[in-house]
Amino acid sequence: MLTSGWGNYPKVDAELFSSSKIQDIISYIGNNNNLIPQGFARSYGDSALNGHILSTRKLDHFIEFDSEKGIITAQAGVLFSEILQIVVPKGWFLPVTPGTKYVTLGGAISSDVHGKNHHKHGTLGQYVESMDILLANGEIKHCSKSENSELFNSAIAGMGLMGVILSATLKLHKIETAYIKQKVIKTRSLEELYELFEINRNYTYSVSWIDITGGARRSVNGLLMLGEHALREDLQVNKEKKDVIAGNPLDVPFYFPNIVLNHSTIKIFNTLYYAKELKKEKNAITYFDSYFYPLDIVNNWNKVYGHRGFLQYQFVVPLEHGLQAIKQILNKIADYGQASFLTVLKTFGKRNDFVLSFPDEGYTLAMDFPLTRGLFPMFDELDKIVLDYGGRFYLTKDAHLSPETFRKSNPEIEKFLEIKAKYDPNNKFQSLQSKRLGF
Amino acid sequence: MNKNVLIIGGTSDIGFAIASEFAHIGFDITLLGRERDALKVNANDLSIRHNINANYYFLDILDLSSIDEFLNNYKQVPDGVIYSIGYLGDQAKAQNEFDEAKKIVDINFTNSMKILNHFANQFEQKQSGFIIGISSVAGDRGRQSNYIYGSAKAAFSTYLSGLRNRLSGKNVQVITVKPGFVRTKMTAGLPLPEKLTSTPKMVAKDVIKGWKKHKDIIYTKSIWRWIMLAIKIVPEKIFKKTNI
Numbered sequence: 001m002l003t004s005g006w007g008n009y010p011k012v013d014a015e016l017f018s019s020s021k022i023q024d025i026i027s028y029i030g031n032n033n034n035l036i037p038q039g040f041a042r043s044y045g046d047s048a049l050n051g052h053i054l055s056t057r058k059l060d061h062f063i064e065f066d067s068e069k070g071i072i073t074a075q076a077g078v079l080f081s082e083i084l085q086i087v088v089p090k091g092w093f094l095p096v097t098p099g100t101k102y103v104t105l106g107g108a109i110s111s112d113v114h115g116k117n118h119h120k121h122g123t124l125g126q127y128v129e130s131m132d133i134l135l136a137n138g139e140i141k142h143c144s145k146s147e148n149s150e151l152f153n154s155a156i157a158g159m160g161l162m163g164v165i166l167s168a169t170l171k172l173h174k175i176e177t178a179y180i181k182q183k184v185i186k187t188r189s190l191e192e193l194y195e196l197f198e199i200n201r202n203y204t205y206s207v208s209w210i211d212i213t214g215g216a217r218r219s220v221n222g223l224l225m226l227g228e229h230a231l232r233e234d235l236q237v238n239k240e241k242k243d244v245i246a247g248n249p250l251d252v253p254f255y256f257p258n259i260v261l262n263h264s265t266i267k268i269f270n271t272l273y274y275a276k277e278l279k280k281e282k283n284a285i286t287y288f289d290s291y292f293y294p295l296d297i298v299n300n301w302n303k304v305y306g307h308r309g310f311l312q313y314q315f316v317v318p319l320e321h322g323l324q325a326i327k328q329i330l331n332k333i334a335d336y337g338q339a340s341f342l343t344v345l346k347t348f349g350k351r352n353d354f355v356l357s358f359p360d361e362g363y364t365l366a367m368d369f370p371l372t373r374g375l376f377p378m379f380d381e382l383d384k385i386v387l388d389y390g391g392r393f394y395l396t397k398d399a400h401l402s403p404e405t406f407r408k409s410n411p412e413i414e415k416f417l418e419i420k421a422k423y424d425p426n427n428k429f430q431s432l433q434s435k436r437l438g439f
Numbered sequence: 440m441n442k443n444v445l446i447i448g449g450t451s452d453i454g455f456a457i458a459s460e461f462a463h464i465g466f467d468i469t470l471l472g473r474e475r476d477a478l479k480v481n482a483n484d485l486s487i488r489h490n491i492n493a494n495y496y497f498l499d500i501l502d503l504s505s506i507d508e509f510l511n512n513y514k515q516v517p518d519g520v521i522y523s524i525g526y527l528g529d530q531a532k533a534q535n536e537f538d539e540a541k542k543i544v545d546i547n548f549t550n551s552m553k554i555l556n557h558f559a560n561q562f563e564q565k566q567s568g569f570i571i572g573i574s575s576v577a578g579d580r581g582r583q584s585n586y587i588y589g590s591a592k593a594a595f596s597t598y599l600s601g602l603r604n605r606l607s608g609k610n611v612q613v614i615t616v617k618p619g620f621v622r623t624k625m626t627a628g629l630p631l632p633e634k635l636t637s638t639p640k641m642v643a644k645d646v647i648k649g650w651k652k653h654k655d656i657i658y659t660k661s662i663w664r665w666i667m668l669a670i671k672i673v674p675e676k677i678f679k680k681t682n683i
Contacts, residue, residue, distance in 0.1 A: 064487070
């Protein structure tokens with residue numbers, strides 16, 4: 001079966017296996033090599049692809065929910081959207097969420113996903129109390145910070161390479177309402193944006209969209225979006241809002257022709273978006289769904305890039321000289337005449353203990369590029385700049401890094417491989433990405 | 440108190456999908472089956488997702504004493520009963536080994552009566568309730584590839600039809616569900632034509648829709664009604680020479 005990640009690149013021929021029975025999964029692992037676990041296949045590149053894909057989508061049962069303490073245990077294949085449906089009405093929220101709710105619990109842990117609250121709350125892995133992991137030899141190991149902690153610390157952010165996460169227990173975040181108090185500030189330059197990130201560091205959620213179509217040689221327009229969970233008293237002014245989970249997302253039932261998304265359309269989009277926000281600052285109360293998951297409203301938005309697919313490029317650079325690094329990157333992109341449809345900039349907080357975890361204190365930039373001939377040479381040059389500034393890359397979005405760049409930016413890989421050799425001595429679990437990056 | 444529905448075959452893919460649909464509209468659920476661990480996982484999932492009460496009992500449809508034991512322990516009268524146990528078996532084996540043929544018929548038909556008769560009598564007496572049986576399009580005409588399974592399902596469909604006739608004046612709804620191809624554990628590994636193949640969730644949605652509309656017989660996907668009509672009207676003289 002021809003399959004791919006969210007970026008529709010690369011496309012590979014793979015065998016997809018899924019079962020709700022642990023025993024069947026154990027036999028499948030016993031009988032096959034070259035395996036990678038996969039959740040909802042929302043990682044962009046080749047990190048959840050291989051010849052044999054072990055989908056956890058049929059492991060989709062909830063095991064326990066303590067609505068007093070806010071602790072939920074579920075099998076790895078449940079979606080964040082399903083968790084939200086259960087926990088939000090009881091006054092709880094995901095401790096950390098990425099920009100889509102269509103990810104599985106197991107996949108999100110394996111990527112150690114981050115969200116708009118990273119500067120305050122860190123990554124998802126920091127809220128995992130314990131997990132059951134199925135190892136290559138068929139053994140199921142329970143692990144937590146105190147039990148089998150080495151396995152725990154390397155399976156979180158482990159890209160599915162340590163074994164199959166079967167279930168996990170997550171500590172939730174208490175909320176009073178299902179709404180977000182949002183503040184949007186228009187910015188005219190990167191300096192202004194940085195300063196505002198700094199001033200507003202006490203906000204739980206912060207993220208910015210920037211328009212990079214002109215590079216950094218002219219002013220870079222941006223929108224800083226800040227948010228807090230609304231309290232009951234905040235809703236007094238907005239009583240007409242109803243407490244309901246949003247309905248079915250709209251489908252994009254066809255592929256846009258490849259031609260639609262060229263440089264000028266992206267520029268028009270960015271200008272329009274920026275112009276839509278007329279005032280300098282705008283405050284609003286919005287339902288959590290539209291705040292956290294604006295793109296989920298369009299199901300399969302990835303198809304707007306056409307059949308050829310697209311690549312994400314996300315890195316983090318340390319705070320010091322971070323601004324300079326990002327300007328160099330933006331100028332390089334402009335020199336290549338490339339453009340990113342949606343560019344997200346955010347500050348990260350401190351690094352955690354998980355061996356391969358991506359977020360590190362500094363600035364992170366995430367960009368989408370439709371796949372074109374000039375893209376990979378440009379990426380190679382961007383990689384050099386990121387390396388020069390001591391940055392690192394997000395594996396969940398990667399489909400292009402070279403083994404050399406990867407090793408330089410991830411010195412922890414040696415430790416990871418040492419631990420992997422203990423739990424998966426025959427290297428049963430591999431992905432196209434781990435093979436490409438030589439680990 | 441919530442209404443409740445009894446799912447005989449609570450770990451079957453279709454049984455669990457139907458249980459989820461009833462839980463979604465506020466029914467309490469009782470699951471029956473052989474695999475205690477899997478029953479527990481399914482019951483927990485139903486109660487967490489849908490905020491209802493879900494429990495489970497052990498029952499092995501091939502072990503008649505386990506049916507007696509369940510009926511002795513289960514004191515309440517449910518609002519509905521769903522029979523979703525099915526066994527495809529191995530046609531070639533069943534042609535040569537009577538035990539396999541008997542097993543196919545016992546699971547799909549004979550032993551179902553031991554438990555459905557019990558609840559049919561209760562429902563008749565209290566003049567309310569519903570019985571939903573998961574039969575199969577395979578019961579609509581005997582074909583060489585699966586006629587032992589097909590004949591068990593034919594008997595099951597006929598049993599449900601008679602039950603419906605008997606209980607129609609007693610405010611008891613009896614529904615025969617005839618799925619075509621469905622992607623389940625039972626059909627895992629079989630090459631199934633995409634357009635004619637349904638999922639347990641789609642079957643469950645069709646069942647709930649049919650139940651609300653007081654349907655008697657539900658084909659799912661609905662196109663199977665017309666496919667089976669076409670298959671049924673072929674004269675036996677010609678049909679016997681076909682290979683479908």
